Amino acid sequence: xxxxxxxxxxxxxxxxxxxxxxxxxxxxxxxxxxxxxxxxxxxxxxxxxxxxxxxxxxxxxxxxxxxxxxxxxxxxxxxxxxxxxxxxxxxxxxxxxxxxxxxxxxxxxxxxxxxxxxxxxxxxxxxxxxxxxxxxxxxxxxxxxxxxxxxxxxxxxxxxxxxxxxxxxxxxxxxxxxxxxxxxxxxxxxxxxxxxxxxxxxxxxxxxxxxxxxxxxxxxxxxxxxxxxxxxxxxxxxxxxxxxxxxxxxxxxxxxxxxxxxxxxxxxxxxxxxxxxxxxxxxxxxxxxxx
Numbered sequence: 001x002x003x004x005x006x007x008x009x010x011x012x013x014x015x016x017x018x019x020x021x022x023x024x025x026x027x028x029x030x031x032x033x034x035x036x037x038x039x040x041x042x043x044x045x046x047x048x049x050x051x052x053x054x055x056x057x058x059x060x061x062x063x064x065x066x067x068x069x070x071x072x073x074x075x076x077x078x079x080x081x082x083x084x085x086x087x088x089x090x091x092x093x094x095x096x097x098x099x100x101x102x103x104x105x106x107x108x109x110x111x112x113x114x115x116x117x118x119x120x121x122x123x124x125x126x127x128x129x130x131x132x133x134x135x136x137x138x139x140x141x142x143x144x145x146x147x148x149x150x151x152x153x154x155x156x157x158x159x160x161x162x163x164x165x166x167x168x169x170x171x172x173x174x175x176x177x178x179x180x181x182x183x184x185x186x187x188x189x190x191x192x193x194x195x196x197x198x199x200x201x202x203x204x205x206x207x208x209x210x211x212x213x214x215x216x217x218x219x220x221x222x223x224x225x226x227x228x229x230x231x232x233x234x235x236x237x238x239x240x241x242x243x244x245x246x247x248x249x250x251x252x253x254x255x256x257x258x259x260x261x262x263x264x265x266x267x268x269x270x271x272x273x274x275x276x277x278x279x280x281x282x283x284x285x286x287x288x289x290x291x
Contacts, residue, residue: 030164030213032083045076050252050285068094069169069218073252073285074101081214081287082107082165089151089163089208091142091201096122098167099135110154110163112138112147115179141183143200151208166205166215170198173231175222191229199238206242209290215244220254220283226275232284244288251282 026035033041056071074097082088084106090098093111099122102109113119119139126135136154140147155161171178171186173194178186185201188194202217209215217239219232240246272279 027083030081030083031079033079041079044080048248048250050076050250052253068097071097071101073216073218074098074167075105077167077214077216077285077287078102078105078107078165081216086164087155087158087160088165088167089205090167090169091147091205092167092169092171093122093137094118094169096125099137100125103130103134108134108158110136110138110151110158112140112142112151114139114141114181114184142204143183143185143197148204148207151204155208162210162213163208164210164213166209166213167218168202168205168215169218170201170235172220172222173229191224191231194231195234195238198235199242202235202239202244203242206239206244206290211290213290214247215239215288215290217286217288218283219286220280223275223277226277228277232286236284236286239286239288243291245291246286247289248285248287250285250287252285254281254283 023036027033028035033044050073052070052072056075078088078101086107088098088102088107088109090109090111093099093113095118096111099109099111101107103126111122113122116139119137122137123131131137136158138147138150138154140150151163155163171184173191174186174188176186178184181187185194185197188197205215217232217235219235221231222229236246236249268279271277
């Protein structure tokens with residue numbers, strides 16, 4: 001039998017089909033994460049304690065607006081619970097963190113903000129084209145009946161029936177006054193009124209969210225009249241009353257969220273020692289799913 005030369009042997013090997021098994025990408029309906037290669041996603045947090053050393057101020061983000069959440073939260077949640085091209089609905093848009101990070105990560109955003117002057121500020125962060133194709137800004141009261149029609153009109157333009165992710169970062173009751181408008185949740189006459197208005201906002205968000213998709217509530221607690229007011233747990237309970245299924249409660253350190261913290265550190269330390277309470281160093285991220 002004639003022996004094959006090394007050159008012919010190589011040629012035959014090249015002609016042979018590659019019989020190695022190539023696994024199809026395994027993803028969930030709400031995420032682009034390939035579960036067959038889950039070890040490659042070590043940067044995605046899966047525990048319930050989130051610690052960030054500082055705020056990410058790159059790629060269009062800044063800290064000029066008191067009370068905005070840090071972009072790293074959006075980065076984590078978008079990669080975990082959205083796919084490229086999905087629409088994030090933010091009913092407390094503020095400085096536009098949700099929209100900026102949506103574009104950075106290949107998502108889209110519909111943002112609702114009560115104050116027209118704040119909407120104008122956020123508009124200047126995007127190009128004219130982006131404000132047509134990827135970001136839609138609505139100046140409206142998120143607790144109103146009208147807001148759903150306005151959101152639906154934007155969804156129609158973006159060729160979607162519903163949003164794929166809901167972001168809620170409301171005022172922490174009356175801790176910070178964001179405007180003088182009576183519709184502003186930071187101007188409620190009582191915490192009970194705050195809860196009622198928040199529930200209306202959450203209901204609107206629920207109605208505009210696609211079945212099976214996720215929502216995030218970012219919120220902290222407050223002290224009043226010598227006792228803690230559990231805003232987080234109470235607002236989470238309102239979302240469960242609406243029909244959301246609670247999936248996780250994440251505790252996040254507040255570094256990067258506060259301004260001029262050092263200037264009043266001693267004052268708050270004295271107040272804590274005098275009043276028998278502890279100083280907040282955390283806030284919550286509640287994760288829900290529309291079942």
